[in-house]
Amino acid sequence: MRTIIQRVTNASVDVDGKTVGRIGTGFLILVGFTDGDTEADCIRIAKKIGGLRIFSDENDKINLSLADVGGEILCISQFTLYADCTHGYRPSFIKAARPETAQPLYDFFCTELEKYAHTEKGIFGADMKVSLLNDGPFTVMIE
Numbered sequence: 001m002r003t004i005i006q007r008v009t010n011a012s013v014d015v016d017g018k019t020v021g022r023i024g025t026g027f028l029i030l031v032g033f034t035d036g037d038t039e040a041d042c043i044r045i046a047k048k049i050g051g052l053r054i055f056s057d058e059n060d061k062i063n064l065s066l067a068d069v070g071g072e073i074l075c076i077s078q079f080t081l082y083a084d085c086t087h088g089y090r091p092s093f094i095k096a097a098r099p100e101t102a103q104p105l106y107d108f109f110c111t112e113l114e115k116y117a118h119t120e121k122g123i124f125g126a127d128m129k130v131s132l133l134n135d136g137p138f139t140v141m142i143e
Helices: 039-051 099-113
Strands: 002-015 018-023 026-032 062-064 072-077 119-121 128-142
Touching: 002 039, 002 072, 018 072, 018 119, 026 099, 026 128, 039 099, 039 128, 072 099, 099 119
Parallel strands: 026 072, 072 119
Antiparallel strands: 002 018, 002 026, 002 128
8 A cells, every 4th residue: 555645735637627626724645555465554654644643733833733734635536646667668567456446445444544534535446637836845654
């Protein structure tokens, strides 16, 4: 399981010209799954994200969590996080979990994230248009 967490001022996701998720201050999370990932992985990573202290405090120190700033989460499924580009120029996605495995994990992960902050999400498998204003920029990866 791979996650890319971007601290944002705002973010949204559109499908077929309609906004299906929108947040203000918080995290845009891109998440991908591989075979062998479990609900336990989702719980562990959601907990880590929920406690992640990457917002500035009153002394401009990176010290505050989502809860501290009243932040929100926009979670987007992205199987391309498991692209293998080691051979040639066309990525291989063989390491990405099949949809029948990944979708239940994505739904479970979003439910776990909701324990830490209001969570919006994209539509699994859809052609999504994601907009964000990266704050910093500040981007981290958690596996």
